[in-house]
Amino acid sequence: MRFATLLSTIILLRPSRAVSYSLVSDPIIDLGYGRYQGVYNTTFDQNIFRGIRYATPPTGKLRWQLPQSPEVNRAQVTSAVENPPRCPQSYQAPPDETVDLDTDVLGNEDCLFLNVFTPANATQSPVLVWIHGGGYGAGSAKTYDFASQVHTNKNEYIAVVIQYRLGAFGFLSSAEVARSGVPNAGIHDMRFALEWVQKHIHVFGGDPGRVTIAGESAGGGSVMLLGMANGGSEGTSLFNGVIASSPYLPTQWKYDDILPSQSYYRLAQEAGCLTDQTASTVSIFDCLQTTDTLVLQNASNYISTTGLYGQWAFVPVTDDTLIQCRPTEQLAVKPRTNGIRLLTSNNLNEGPYFVPQTIETETDFLDWLRTTYPLLTPSTLTSVLSYYGLPENFDPSEPYVDSNGLNPPFSTTTSHFGIGWQQAANNLYAETTFVCPSYWLADAFSAQGGKAWKYQFSVPPACHGCDIEPFLNRTNIEGTGINEVLRTTMQRVWGNFVVNGDPGMSALQMADFNGSSESGDNLTAVGAGTWPLWSGGLGGAYGRNGMVNMNMTGGVQVVKEQTLNGQIWELTQYVPGEKDTDPPLEAKTQVVDADSWEGGRRERCRLWVELGPWIME
Structure with a gap:
């Protein structure tokens, strides 16, 4: 989301090592509708293509319509070295100065492009498709460079990073949008x-039958919705595996409900499409399709x-x-999903960035709750208080x-971000x-x-989005509280899931850390055969559903x-100390009862x- 996006922009783009590129053997691929020349990265032994068009520009009469195949352009080879233009951005409330x-x-x-990171010798390699977050x-x-992450996993798979329509351009909805276009245009992208x-990854050495979709925050929510797409009737036609990190589920209203309709009419008003003259001569939707892009971009963000x-x-x-149902209906009541394997996660402190930090009393808590839901x-509300009220x-x-x-105190009442009713809301x-x-998702x-x-x-601080930086950067960045052992572990857990269909680390992978300075690192819980399947019946001290806690x-x-x-x-963070007497920073994993x-x-x-039905989820 916005915090994760800005934080990633600040941190992820800092190179962790020198990267060199070849000027001689830069690869060219032929996609039928066009030819693209990427760059060979000698540091990681990868061919990298940035800015490959996967759909025609969704502008003018194609606004809020289904994405269309790119036009054929084979007259010249298109450079695929620079990152593509970003889609128009719309941020969360309140306004940030x-x-x-x-x-x-x-x-x-015109932003429907994707980047591909492929090992130079890839042949029938599994594929990870990354969907970015950002609410x-x-x-x-641009923010998500997978070259290092793929290399950490021995260049055993290909990574594809996609862009999709955002804000009003991707998620405008109303009865009129449904009649004249499509709601959820961004999900369709x-x-x-x-x-x-499925059509083209073989050109890069990928196997279309071994695709995993992955994302964090709204990207995690997106893969959740793709897992629910068309009522969960698609099976493995588009992907086998799903990785949902902090899957974001805002209130999911019906396309013509009052809240999405209000946003539609607010956009029309800001764009000058809600006038007596407009109503009598042309539909609001038609007017919006012809409105200048800068007007719409400013209106969407406002x-x-x-x-x-x-x-x-x-x-x-x-x-x-x-999207035929709310997630609670399709995942928890009558489970129906696409794909056959799932790796999912959440962070310890997901809530504070989305909750006003002014909640001091039970009255404040209830006022916020009524506004949010x-x-x-x-x-x-009485039922909610029975679960979330302070003891x-x-x-x-x-x-x-x-x-x-x-053990108490639990995150229901205290964290590094707040205590009491504030933390109850968080x-x-x-x-x-x-x-x-x-x-x-795991249940389904x-x-x-x-x-x-x-x-x-x-x-710590385990805030929303704080897991993305170590997921992409293997080398420790000075001043951060995650050592290289845990960084590498996180990346290999995901890589194992993509390549083997199981996140557990092998004995050989564990042996890579033997003799390291972080000799006290405990990675036992993420070992192959130790990490329990959800609903696997742990027995003993554990309940029915076991998960791994990474700290x-x-x-x-x-x-x-x-x-x-x-x-x-x-x-609050914990970083390596400067004194010999300071305790070393060490990874700790354990299996717990979820x-x-x-x-x-x-x-x-x-x-x-x-x-x-009352919270629209």
């Missing part, structure tokens, strides 16, 4: 890119940033066709500490929007006879400031399934 309109918002509607309003392919992979705190105005809807009734013996002087998940939003969707895949694995990223121990505590949404956040985790998270997720 640090966002510059020209550099941070404006984009190009369905922000983000681009993703699916069209997957069809492109509407999004002046909406509900922490939210985006334009997000996926239930359209009765591509306006369909909740007095009786359903009678709660001590408001408790320290701001992160939960260990196993945790509630985290569970409804990121954590429980991860549980429901397991219930259908598929395989599912789950983990939690708990390395670090040791180091020296530091507090760093991060500004977001007009607030200064103090983020059902009893955080004082009974499973029961709270069951509550939200029951309240699905």
